[in-house]
Amino acid sequence: xxxxxxxxxxxxxxxxMASEPDRLRTSAEIxxxxxxxxxxVRRVLGKLRQAGILKAEKGHAxxxxxxxxxxxxxxxDIYLALDERLTPVSEDAPPRCSVExxxxxxxxxIMDQAERDxxxxxxxxxxxxxxxxxxx
Amino acid sequence: xxxxxxxxxxxxxxxxMASEPDRLRTSAEIxxxxxxxxxxVRRVLGKLRQAGILKAEKGHAxxxxxxxxxxxxxxxDIYLALDERLTPVSEDAPPRCSVExxxxxxxxxIMDQAERDxxxxxxxxxxxxxxxxxxx
DNA sequence: TTGTCGAGTAACTGATATAGTTGCATGACT
DNA sequence: AGTCATGCAACTATATCAGTTACTCGACAA
Numbered sequence: 448x449x450x451x452x453x454x455x456x457x458x459x460x461x462x463x464m465a466s467e468p469d470r471l472r473t474s475a476e477i478x479x480x481x482x483x484x485x486x487x488v489r490r491v492l493g494k495l496r497q498a499g500i501l502k503a504e505k506g507h508a509x510x511x512x513x514x515x516x517x518x519x520x521x522x523x524d525i526y527l528a529l530d531e532r533l534t535p536v537s538e539d540a541p542p543r544c545s546v547e548x549x550x551x552x553x554x555x556x557i558m559d560q561a562e563r564d565x566x567x568x569x570x571x572x573x574x575x576x577x578x579x580x581x582x583x
Numbered sequence: 584x585x586x587x588x589x590x591x592x593x594x595x596x597x598x599x600m601a602s603e604p605d606r607l608r609t610s611a612e613i614x615x616x617x618x619x620x621x622x623x624v625r626r627v628l629g630k631l632r633q634a635g636i637l638k639a640e641k642g643h644a645x646x647x648x649x650x651x652x653x654x655x656x657x658x659x660d661i662y663l664a665l666d667e668r669l670t671p672v673s674e675d676a677p678p679r680c681s682v683e684x685x686x687x688x689x690x691x692x693i694m695d696q697a698e699r700d701x702x703x704x705x706x707x708x709x710x711x712x713x714x715x716x717x718x719x
Numbered sequence: 720t721t722g723t724c725g726a727g728t729a730a731c732t733g734a735t736a737t738a739g740t741t742g743c744a745t746g747a748c749t
Numbered sequence: 750a751g752t753c754a755t756g757c758a759a760c761t762a763t764a765t766c767a768g769t770t771a772c773t774c775g776a777c778a779a
Contacts, residue, residue: 454690462683462686475725480680483767484767487769489725493727504776505727505775505777506724506726508724508725510725522693544616547594550594550595550658551594554705554708557701562697568693569693609753611754620738620739622738622740622757639755641756642745642746642747642748642753642754643747644748645747
């Protein structure tokens with residue numbers, strides 16, 4: 448796999464679930480399809496479960512499933528559930544140098560705003576819509 | 584240091600140079616101020632030199648300096664010079680799975696647009712302006 | 720009630736990225 | 750010639766992350 452593979456794996460898995468919402472999928476199935484490992488799948492999808500996006504059933508006929516309708520799950524939900532920020536988290540280090548502090552503060556504000564804008568855009572894309580071929 | 588420290592180091596160094604454009608600074612000075620290593624400084628500032636943002640003079644009274652006026656250097660110039668993309672570079676992997684491909688393509692388009700918007704915003708912030716206290 | 724199956728999770732391994740470090744060549748100035 | 754600074758290659762240390770192994774817990778079925 449590569450960097451940002453968690454988002455890819457999450458999107459891929461959820462997109463498939465959206466196409467057949469009633470079907471339960473095991474982490475082994477998903478892992479085989481995504482060419483990765485069942486434990487990796489459970490780690491990533493576990494985040495989505497904690498966020499209330501997916502349900503997981505243990506036991507004999509267990510597996511993974513969407514926790515709500517596909518058109519009520521946005522890509523932003525998934526992005527946020529993984530908790531991977533693009534911009535570096537602001538440190539609470541003491542501002543040793545005022546020159547450094549002033550500039551970095553400004554740049555951080557711009558980057559934070561960019562990420563908020565990104566999330567707003569991702570909110571407008573549900574995983575139900577996203578299954579259709581590209582139209583832009 | 585931490586992740587994204589290269590951008591921090593670059594911004595910090597350039598901000599100081601902008602406050603005294605005629606003064607040459609050695610990588611040892613800069614490293615001491617930034618609490619890092621001279622070689623690390625030369626690696627990062629070397630990218631800015633290649634991008635035409637900084638000049639480096641070897642020898643006795645050598646050191647680093649802005650290559651042009653501070654108000655003609657934007658944070659976007661520095662950001663781009665470091666060549667560190669937020670969004671993962673699109674792989675030319677064969678689209679094994681159409682479901683995966685459709686969704687990831689859409690998300691990639693949104694993310695790429697977000698980064699372009701970010702760069703546009705950073706273009707509007709010169710390192711000369713950025714030295715002043717925060718006003719937003 | 721026992722066996723099977725699947726999620727949940729901890730612990731480890733291997734690969735990769737990056738900061739830090741050492742050492743040396745090159746170039747400029749005294 | 751000597752000194753000082755950049756340029757750069759090579760190495761080390763560390764952190765992150767995917768992959769893997771090995772379990773526990775819970776649900777269902779024979």
